[in-house]
Amino acid sequence: MSRKLLPLSVTAILMGGTAMADVPNVAVDIAPVHSLVARVMEGVGTPDLIIQPGASPHEYSLRPSEAAALQNADLVFWIGEDLTPWMEGAVDTLAEGAAVTTLLETDGTTLLDFREDALFEAHDHGHDDHDEHGHDDHDHDAAKEASDHDHDHDEHDHDEHADGHDHDHEEHAEAEAHDHDHDHEEHAEADAHDHDHDDHAGHDHGEHDPHAWLSPTNASTWLNVIAAQLSAADPDNAGTYFANAAAARAEMEALSAEINSTLDPARGGSFIVFHDAYQYFEADFDFPASGAISLGDATDPSPARIAEIQGRIRDEGVDCVLAEPQYNPGIVATVLEGTEASTGVIDPLGAALEPGPALYPQLMRNMAATLADCL
Template structure:
């Protein structure tokens, strides 16, 4: 059986050999690494074509092994959208081996994004989850290794990504540039309305403290002035130590946290143990929209589901 690296090399050569000028008249083949990006791309491509989402439902971008069919999709793509190596580490080697020159768009580099630094501690101060926006400006000034990559969870960032995707598509498919721009304008109007809707919905939970499984929600928390007190683990691939769990138990009791949130991609027994020790409720937060159908409406459904999960658990009993 060929190794993955051998398979990648063969596919890369095949992509070069089969490319032809006739492909320029076709709608572009777009691959998005994760479902939220696929949804934003679908909104921009409405009426033209549908993007392919690489990461299957239930998988985590923090640890995934590319399948041969997915490698073929990368090799044939005219445009590949990903956040960057800070999130989808599994894509670094395949993109270097397979992607066509100029096809890859690393979205964490997008100008104007609101970016937050990675939080390294498991316990946060009482004002840590409240909105404190990082300076807006060039994303290139940031060290990606120290930047929280879950940037799509702020709708303002989503609107900026929509513009970047539209520009990338217009550059590669100028005949349809007007359609991409018009779709992007419509998508940004919907995202602005969604932002207002989420702010109203999440205002109902005020400063109610909670715990998350891993630190994936800083952009949501900062945007809507939420009050997380800590995470069981900084990254889902790393288990928590006894000292962190002990501190979390103390903080839950001291600050009166009522909910702890797991993720559908993971079933951490440690979170169940923490909940049984402290008698807090268990909810589910899904930053990737695992149960969300692909398409332009996927991103709004993802964000509404997050708001509903937070309010459903934190406001229970009101």
């Protein structure tokens, strides 16, 4: 026996069972996913959490201990670069030899496209309006953009044709004034479009909304994926992993029933969220939001967007506006000015919860309770 294996053998004898070193080192990106992995590993081992609760996953600086957890990992579970674009490089560099599972790319995961507007329409909600990977809405948006582009092109061609005619001095002066106003309007529209594009860039994302853990349906799918990956790396404990996953899936069904019961008295109420992170929850529980103050996670909303949200709150009598722990409460206060809407704080990451197997179900219960209380 080699000297390298001797300490492991001694440890196994002292523990009277399987050596702890036989259990894979597991690193997980965010607390809700860490909770799912911890539930599957319960009784066998404990995964490492990379992004601490309360921190924004979109921008994060690794601590030395978190970098070490990635470097030592045999398995990595993460949502994907749509949520944590900075982490792809860290995983590639630090966890070079690890088996990496990108949950957004796993079979059976329901994906939704980003909603681009401040105000949401009824057809944006529910699984019937998208395929499993959400391309239909994206194609529709692309077609609309192409149509808008063609329309602008036609208008441009018309203007150029008009400029080709001879005019007398007076008509020419009027045309110049008109063109100046038209250019001014186009410039203002372009500025507004660019600003909206900047808001959109705040997602720092691909085409899909990455907040997919807020669907218990997705979470249930991932439990089996997690168990399979752990079992491949640690066959001796495969029975425990799959038994834990099966129990957790049953718990997820009960959790969904409980959340529906919590939300039932508040159905029909209308609410605005701080940023558009909740459509997976909305779709699973048929509980649609009316809009989002901020389109992206990394940018403040424009004054025009705030005015648009305020208009809906006043015109439609929106009942509730929800803040989040990670973001500026002053923006929510501004939105609430002159309205009678209630407010609350909703937390999609479990910032105030203890990481571990119990975090995910408690996170979902808290979200439902916050909505019900606010409405």
